[in-house]
Amino acid sequence: MSTAPFLALVQDALAEVETLLAAQADGYHPxxxxxxxxxxxxGGKRIRPTVAxxxxxxxxxxxxxxxxxxxxxxxLHTATLVHDDLIDGALLRRGMPTLxxxxxxxxxxxxxxxxxxRAALLxxxxxxxxxxxxxxxxxxxxxxxxxxxxxxxGAYTALPQYEHRIxxxxxxxxxxxxxxxxxLAGAQPDDAVYETARRYGYHxxxxxxxxxxxxxxxxxxxxxxxxVGNDLRNGLITLPALAYMxxxxxxxxxxxxxxxxxxxxxxRLEALVQRIRQSGALQTAAQAAREHVDAALxxxxxxxxxxxxxxxxxxxxxxxxxxx
Amino acid sequence: MSTAPFLALVQDALAEVETLLAAQADGYHPxxxxxxxxxxxxGGKRIRPTVAxxxxxxxxxxxxxxxxxxxxxxxLHTATLVHDDLIDGALLRRGMPTLxxxxxxxxxxxxxxxxxxRAALLxxxxxxxxxxxxxxxxxxxxxxxxxxxxxxxGAYTALPQYEHRIxxxxxxxxxxxxxxxxxLAGAQPDDAVYETARRYGYHxxxxxxxxxxxxxxxxxxxxxxxxVGNDLRNGLITLPALAYMxxxxxxxxxxxxxxxxxxxxxxRLEALVQRIRQSGALQTAAQAAREHVDAALxxxxxxxxxxxxxxxxxxxxxxxxxxx
Numbered sequence: 164m165s166t167a168p169f170l171a172l173v174q175d176a177l178a179e180v181e182t183l184l185a186a187q188a189d190g191y192h193p194x195x196x197x198x199x200x201x202x203x204x205x206g207g208k209r210i211r212p213t214v215a216x217x218x219x220x221x222x223x224x225x226x227x228x229x230x231x232x233x234x235x236x237x238x239l240h241t242a243t244l245v246h247d248d249l250i251d252g253a254l255l256r257r258g259m260p261t262l263x264x265x266x267x268x269x270x271x272x273x274x275x276x277x278x279x280x281r282a283a284l285l286x287x288x289x290x291x292x293x294x295x296x297x298x299x300x301x302x303x304x305x306x307x308x309x310x311x312x313x314x315x316x317g318a319y320t321a322l323p324q325y326e327h328r329i330x331x332x333x334x335x336x337x338x339x340x341x342x343x344x345x346x347l348a349g350a351q352p353d354d355a356v357y358e359t360a361r362r363y364g365y366h367x368x369x370x371x372x373x374x375x376x377x378x379x380x381x382x383x384x385x386x387x388x389x390x391v392g393n394d395l396r397n398g399l400i401t402l403p404a405l406a407y408m409x410x411x412x413x414x415x416x417x418x419x420x421x422x423x424x425x426x427x428x429x430x431r432l433e434a435l436v437q438r439i440r441q442s443g444a445l446q447t448a449a450q451a452a453r454e455h456v457d458a459a460l461x462x463x464x465x466x467x468x469x470x471x472x473x474x475x476x477x478x479x480x481x482x483x484x485x486x487x
Numbered sequence: 488m489s490t491a492p493f494l495a496l497v498q499d500a501l502a503e504v505e506t507l508l509a510a511q512a513d514g515y516h517p518x519x520x521x522x523x524x525x526x527x528x529x530g531g532k533r534i535r536p537t538v539a540x541x542x543x544x545x546x547x548x549x550x551x552x553x554x555x556x557x558x559x560x561x562x563l564h565t566a567t568l569v570h571d572d573l574i575d576g577a578l579l580r581r582g583m584p585t586l587x588x589x590x591x592x593x594x595x596x597x598x599x600x601x602x603x604x605r606a607a608l609l610x611x612x613x614x615x616x617x618x619x620x621x622x623x624x625x626x627x628x629x630x631x632x633x634x635x636x637x638x639x640x641g642a643y644t645a646l647p648q649y650e651h652r653i654x655x656x657x658x659x660x661x662x663x664x665x666x667x668x669x670x671l672a673g674a675q676p677d678d679a680v681y682e683t684a685r686r687y688g689y690h691x692x693x694x695x696x697x698x699x700x701x702x703x704x705x706x707x708x709x710x711x712x713x714x715v716g717n718d719l720r721n722g723l724i725t726l727p728a729l730a731y732m733x734x735x736x737x738x739x740x741x742x743x744x745x746x747x748x749x750x751x752x753x754x755r756l757e758a759l760v761q762r763i764r765q766s767g768a769l770q771t772a773a774q775a776a777r778e779h780v781d782a783a784l785x786x787x788x789x790x791x792x793x794x795x796x797x798x799x800x801x802x803x804x805x806x807x808x809x810x811x
Contacts, residue, residue: 191631194638246600250593269574269637272596276570277630279600283607284623287616295611295619302604307515310597314518 169474169481173216176230180212183234187281198262198274202241211236214367214478215340218360221471222348228289229347235285236340239298242278243305245271250309293352294343301339304331317399318421325405326369329376334368359465363475366459370482373452376401377445380436392436398424402451406444414438452483493798493805497540500554504536507558511605522586522598526565535560538691538802539664542684545795546672552613553671559609560664563622566602567629569595574633617676618667625663628655641723642745649729653696654689661692683789687799690783694806697776700725701769704760716760722748726775730768738762776807 170177184203188196212233219229248261249271262271279302286298308331319325341364342357350357379394380403394401398420400408408417416435420426426435439445459479463472494501508527512520536557543553572585573595586595603626610622632655643649665688666681674681703718704727718725722744724732732741740759744750750759763769783803787796 191627192634192638195631195634246596250596267637268592270634272570272574272599273630273634273637275596276599276603277627277634279603280623280626280630284620284627287619287623290616292611292614292616292619295616296608299604299608299611303515303601303608306597306601306604307519310516310519310594310601313591313593313597314516 169217169477170213172470172474173213173220176216176226176233177209177212179230180209180216180233180237183230183285184237187234187238187285188277191277194270195274195277198266198270199278202245202262202278207237207240209237210371210478211240211336211340214337214364214475215344217471217475217478218341218363219344219347221466221469221475222345222350222356222360224344224347224349228291229344231285231288232294232340232343232347235282235289235298236336236343238278238282238285239302240336242275242282243302245275245278247309249275250313289343289347291343291346293346297339297343297346301335304335308332308335316424317394317397318424319400319405320408320421322405325400325402329369329372330365333372333375334365337368337371338364340364356466359462363459363462363466363479366455366462367479367482370452370455370459370479373402373448373455374483374485377403377448377452380440380445392432395420395435396426396432398426402448403439403444406447407439407442410442411438449483456480456483493541493801494537496794496798497537497544500540500550500557501533501536503554504533504540504557504561507554507609508561511558511562511609512601515601518594519598519601522590522594523602526569526586526602531561531564533561534695534802535564535660535664538661538688538799539668541795541799541802542665542687543668543671545790545793545799546669546674546680546684548668548671548673552615553668555609555612556618556664556667556671559606559613559622560660560667562602562606562609563626564660566599566606567626569599569602571633573599574637613667613671615667615670617670621663621667621670625659628659632656632659640748641718641721642748643724643729644732644745646729649724649726650693653693653700657696657699658689658692661695662688664688680790683786687783687786687790687803690779690786691803691806694776694779694783694803697726697772697779698807698809701727701772701776704764704769716756719744719759720750720756722750726772727763727768730771731763731766734766735762773807780804780807 181203185200188199215233215236216229219232245262249268262274266274283295283298286295289295308328311331312328317328319328338361342361345357345360346352350360352358376394379401380391390396395404400420404417404420407414411417414435416426416431419431420435426432456479460476463476463479466472505527509524512523539557539560540553543556569586573592586598590598607619607622610619613619632652635655636652641652643652662685666685669681669684670676674684676682700718703725704715719728724744728741728744731738735741738759740750740755743755744759750756780803784800787800787803790796
């Protein structure tokens, strides 16, 4: 993705974002600084900052505040990952050891808290109360989604529950990225341009997570950074399994996942993953992702033309084309 | 404290604060609502909201935004307690089971995160970017202090380290309460009234924590809610031990605390606590607390006279008189 054409427009701005992110632990405890640098070095695609930068430039947001917004988004995303990894007990993310794998739970909780504080401070530095409010509302949505998953599990049999979960987990932050960028450009929440920008963010976020969920069924673990079938193993029913369930509701292994909240027999799991792959369910899920991308592209047609709009269109298409 | 005279002035406003706090989980997951109600029912003195309400009224802050600020302060305080209890493994707080004692670590982390999000949203609802910035800076100070304590331990031998720790842990939030209240009343950070309000908050916060640290040496556990000598047992050197150390640096049990980061032999611990109590160290520490109260009272003389100022003076005196 580092050579994706839509990145060229914002490459300089992304470098400013990196500098701002790296400075967030300056003056604090050396271990906090080391943790922040470890987390930032783990990389990630900076796709949320990229989306915000492109949308903000398209709509005329002032550059310095837009860079701060982009950094705030990546910092909030990183903060949620730190606590997520702790909760999941994950030891690797993006192929690098998680904080959780190296530090005590106490240190990991506090580092996540520190990153939340710095994300909030960056959001405040956009000098926009509306942006600040969007940030805090989004954080509440994300955390509420995680609490629902923790208490209710992820063994859904209905599409709306799945859609709500991926909205809370992923799309809400893309929506935040584009709505906040529109706000910095002066758009009010009841302006058409604001709603259009928000909708673009929502749809690419939904597509992004659906594709992530498909990759769990097909990528090799090198590429995705976790073993294939991981979601199903942990009792998480995503769109491919939901699509398969439409035709094969009685599949005994799928029923076992639903009843036991997971499937830990490696052979049965692999066979179930194979049946789902061969059923056409991944294509059905990919079609749903494409529909979200089409809705995102349709939203773009209501925004001003120009290289940023072209880049946002390319980015939307990239979301579904990246790995299948 | 529920009959303390300085509360009468703000009793109605405190009731509004309670209502606002209780509503913060409305519409979210039922378990989140239950957790919030449990945490709020555990009570606490609402001393931070009281300080903010009195200072804000004294300086003429608009009532609705002041109530929101007071709720935001209590919510932030509660959020930090939830993660603190998790980190300390505490099972009781204010005589009630902690969330940590009843829930999984994952649920506790997420509930704390949710409370942070709601504290930030309340702070945003004060409609003041300056207040918002104070909140996020204070959160970073608090978390940095906890991280320092986690990595470096609390076995200080120098006063400045102790002072920094209690500033981060306690005084920073009192300072936030009064500075934010002054800000809502229209004072700018370089106005004398703003600086005076901030200074009052700083000094009562420092006095409050010093008194808490003294109580750890003398209260019965019923009253303080934790066993006497708890800090020393866990290797935390507070002002009484620092004062004792001035005269008795060679005390072998104190040296054991410093070297081992704690003292788990109950008899040796009790004997050391007795020696510290009989050395006059608690009086020395109480004198330091009184000096902070005097500085707080001196600051008040620069603020407008009136019943709120009298109440703030009574509150400052209460901080040191409450239990000895």
